[in-house]
Amino acid sequence: MEQLQTGTLAGFKDYLCAVGYSSGSVQMLWSCTRAFFDYREQVPANVMPADILSFYEDLQVRPSLRGEGGLSGKMVDHYLYSLRVFFDWQQAVGLVMAHPMSGLQLRRLGSGQRLPLSVAEVTALFGAARHEREHAALHLLYSCGLRRSEAVLLEPGDVWPERGVLYVRRGKGARRRVVPLASRASASLGAYLRWLAVWVPGGSPRLLVGSRSQGMTGDRLCGLVKALGKRAELKTVVTPHRLRHSIATHLLARGMSLEQVRDFLGHRHADTTQIYAHPQNVGL
Template identity: 45%
Template structure:
């Protein structure tokens, strides 16, 4: 069965998973295969997977006392999902034994995405061009707070409908395509609103004093907009980034495209930010 583990590791590497995931997922699958003592993966049934899942709740830790945490058990479930989905897609199995199985979701406290209706309510309530641009930067373009802070005029190419992120997380760079509407409104901001009172000529987004917008300034701007829209006060800038990722995936965008759009290095980072369907390797 070791050949399956090696092939699985190669698949994870080629698919862009992070190094820690390339180590952890095969280790989880190896433990499952050793638990069942299978001679071939075609012997694996949904029933034995359920037994393994139940056993994980009483399995002792290897190096200290205690049992596995809920989130670690979720990692095992995720590993098996990815493994069997890969086997099915590569014709290693005709039937995926994980299909139809549901397991308790670990309560991780992960933030939920905003609904499309809530996002539309925010855009409707935006009365200033600064508010509209803020929504475009964090929702339409999916920027991080630090990326919006560092954005410069030269980074927004309205004519070519492109936005350049030159100071992404981990010193990464990416190019974000703009829709016609977004490019148009960013262009209006540049031509009609930004020029007046600008103190810092290079910065794209300016505060009322004509200086580069800080993260705290963006937060205050959003809080005022949320309050005027009569929405939940817990909505933050990152909710907007999270939400566009979820909405793109729900609209049929591939996980790889959304990963590049958000500037993530690895696929699992994108899955944390967005709810995806089972066919996109999410844990049920």
């Protein structure tokens, strides 16, 4: 048993390094996963949802090793995330047939979370858009997962609807990336570019413009999506980052790998992307 766990956990550590986790996160994920197998003393293929639930309950009463009291809610979330990544890997390489965390809806205990919108809420948001500019802004922030700063710095020539791609030339950390456009995003951005050519006949240096044909500021973009949220009668405040958070969570829930979502978002490390891995039901 011990040799099997040691070999499997060593393979898990190699996998984490290969997909781009930072060294600190590799150690944290590995140690959290090992703690589970020390607790249950089972081989991965025999782990059942009830075992995960039992461990989750134990974590909430387990004393902290770094001070008085129990584990923080954020630390409990780290344990759960580690197991999810571990069994995602085990299932992907065919070592387990059924994911023991599939279908489990365990409440996240960490504070200060910015939860994603559900698919139904995103659909309502797009339904509330009335203008080409509003549709384009939503597609840039949700369908393309752009940061607010990336969206307002885009130039018309950075969007190629006919090729189905968008170029982010000035991403965070001066990193560039190519973002694929889904068919609806391509159609919407193509319609917006045609509108923009009429609205600013001499050509606009920025893709997103305000009512005075000048480049839209980040604050103005925030106000636009917040207003759309109110128009859609959503009970939560909508922000550009929340839309980026939402598409990342939805892609992960649909089965896209963490490293693919990492590249899509323009993150340097996969542990940044893990923030968006919410196990709760997002309406898919």
